[in-house]
Amino acid sequence: MDKNKNIEYHFCQPWLDAYGHPLGSTIKLFKLTETNNLCKVYCQGFSKLNELPFSNKIKKYKLIKFQKNIHFTTLIFFFKHLFDLFKRKGKKLIKVFYIDSSPLLLISFTLLFSPILKFLKVSSVSTVLLAKPEKLANNLIFNFLIGIVKYSFVNIKFFSRTKFINDVYKKKFVKNKKYFQVLPMIELTQAKEFKYKNKSTNNLISFGLFGQLRNGKSIMELVNYFSIRPEYELIIAGKSFTNEIANIKNNIPENISLIDKFLSMEELHFYANKVDYHLLLYSFPWDIRMESGNYYLALQHMKPVISYEKGWIGNQVKKNLNGFTIEDFSEFKSLLNNSNIISINNNNYNNMRLNSKNFIKENYPHKIVGELLSKL
Numbered sequence: 001m002d003k004n005k006n007i008e009y010h011f012c013q014p015w016l017d018a019y020g021h022p023l024g025s026t027i028k029l030f031k032l033t034e035t036n037n038l039c040k041v042y043c044q045g046f047s048k049l050n051e052l053p054f055s056n057k058i059k060k061y062k063l064i065k066f067q068k069n070i071h072f073t074t075l076i077f078f079f080k081h082l083f084d085l086f087k088r089k090g091k092k093l094i095k096v097f098y099i100d101s102s103p104l105l106l107i108s109f110t111l112l113f114s115p116i117l118k119f120l121k122v123s124s125v126s127t128v129l130l131a132k133p134e135k136l137a138n139n140l141i142f143n144f145l146i147g148i149v150k151y152s153f154v155n156i157k158f159f160s161r162t163k164f165i166n167d168v169y170k171k172k173f174v175k176n177k178k179y180f181q182v183l184p185m186i187e188l189t190q191a192k193e194f195k196y197k198n199k200s201t202n203n204l205i206s207f208g209l210f211g212q213l214r215n216g217k218s219i220m221e222l223v224n225y226f227s228i229r230p231e232y233e234l235i236i237a238g239k240s241f242t243n244e245i246a247n248i249k250n251n252i253p254e255n256i257s258l259i260d261k262f263l264s265m266e267e268l269h270f271y272a273n274k275v276d277y278h279l280l281l282y283s284f285p286w287d288i289r290m291e292s293g294n295y296y297l298a299l300q301h302m303k304p305v306i307s308y309e310k311g312w313i314g315n316q317v318k319k320n321l322n323g324f325t326i327e328d329f330s331e332f333k334s335l336l337n338n339s340n341i342i343s344i345n346n347n348n349y350n351n352m353r354l355n356s357k358n359f360i361k362e363n364y365p366h367k368i369v370g371e372l373l374s375k376l
Contacts, residue, residue, distance in 0.1 A: 005038070006091075007094070007095055008040065009036075009040065009095050009373060010040055010081070010094055011026075011033070011039065011040070011041045011099060012077065012081060012096060012097065013045075013098075014073040014076070014077030014098070015045075015100040016043045016045030016049070017045040017046055017048050019212075020212060023051060023052075024293060025293070026041065026043060026052070026099060028186060028187055029186050030053060030055070030057075031189050031190070032186060032189065032369055034057065037057075038092075040057050040058075041057060042061070042077075042081055042084070043060050043061065051265065071102045071105055075102075075105060078109045082113065085122065086120065093122075093123045094120070094121055095126070095373075095376040096124065099128060100128070103136065103142070103158070104139075104145065106127050107149070107156060110154065110156055111145070111148065111149070111152050115153050117153065117154045118153040124154055124156070124376060125154055126156070127158060128158075128160075130161075133160070133169055134168070137172040137173075146173055146176050149176065149179060157179055157181060157375070158179055158180050159181055160181075161182075161291045162182065162291050166180055166182045184372045185296065185368050186368065186372065187296040188300070188363065188364060189364065190360060190364050191299070191301075191302055191360040192301065205232055205233070205344055206232070206235060207226075207276065208234075208237070208272065208274070208277070208278055208303075209234075209237075209278075209279045210236075210238050210271060210272060210278070210294055211238045213240040213260065216282055216284060217282055217286070218282070218283065219236065219244070219245065220248075222234060222236075223248055223252065225329075225332075226255060226256050227252065232255065232336065233256075234256045235256075235259075235274065236257065236258050237263060238259070238262075245258070246260075272297050273303075277323075277342075278294065278295075278298035278303050279305075279307075280294055280305055280313050281306065281332065282307070282308065283308065288312065288313070289311060290311075290312060291312050292312070292313050295313055298356070299322065299356045302353040303353070304322055304323040304324070304349065304352040304353065304356075305322060306323055306325075306332065307325055308325065308326060308327070320359050321352065321355045322355045
């Protein structure tokens, strides 16, 4: 970190109050960098600010909520942060990283105000591209802005969550591919030495599915299957974004638990630790090239994963040896029919948990933070 001692890093989250990942991603990034005094977190939000850790490294903008529109939040936040840069004293260079943003507005503002940002010692502005790459790559405004990024007085960089997606941008923007990079694993936090499971009294092998409950997570297939497999327990916890969940709430057997609500971080970790296996059976319309925060959640709790073999999640499971990959749902049924394989009392299960722990030990936090700061 010595070579970066004259650089200050501003991690910006203008969309903290939005539903989904913003709060979790911000907390995880803070935990990764909390021991580095050169890393500061800036948040615009209201209701969720109290859930952030108390720290003088977190600047909280208590503004009106625009959580349903990332364009409004980017606009407000950019100028609020710019005002703070004017007030700031010191000689350190600043690198700014937006965890969430409206990329079109952020690029436009950065280009327009790049002389001022340069004067304020901002050397780079980076953001994560969350939309499907085909959507942005075919956007005429985005194409125009990429074409004039080179005229900015500060560096502008774009991060993709996975190499799969980054390759799409590099192929589309061959002349400007240097601006596109893969984001390090900022969703990965340190493995916790949780007491093994908050086990329920029935002692059933348990499976869990967490986060947003929406199409593409095999929810209905899992409910239908576990309804006829009372020897297993299924826990589904998160906020529903599909009407199908509402239709099955009052008609599920005792071995299935459905918690339809936005989970606090504490609740999320409680349920993640309670199960034996995490189910990441993601399919269309889920973009299988995307990474999954729930995969990192399983790693953190050292719980094996069951996923489809194709895509980013499947590649990670096969590479890290922390779960099973299957071709389709019928293979999932075959897997659970073999009690010797799916057992939690054999060496294979223990090795998968150990592989999760070792992976995090080798990567957290030194490797992730070092890679992130070097790329900004």
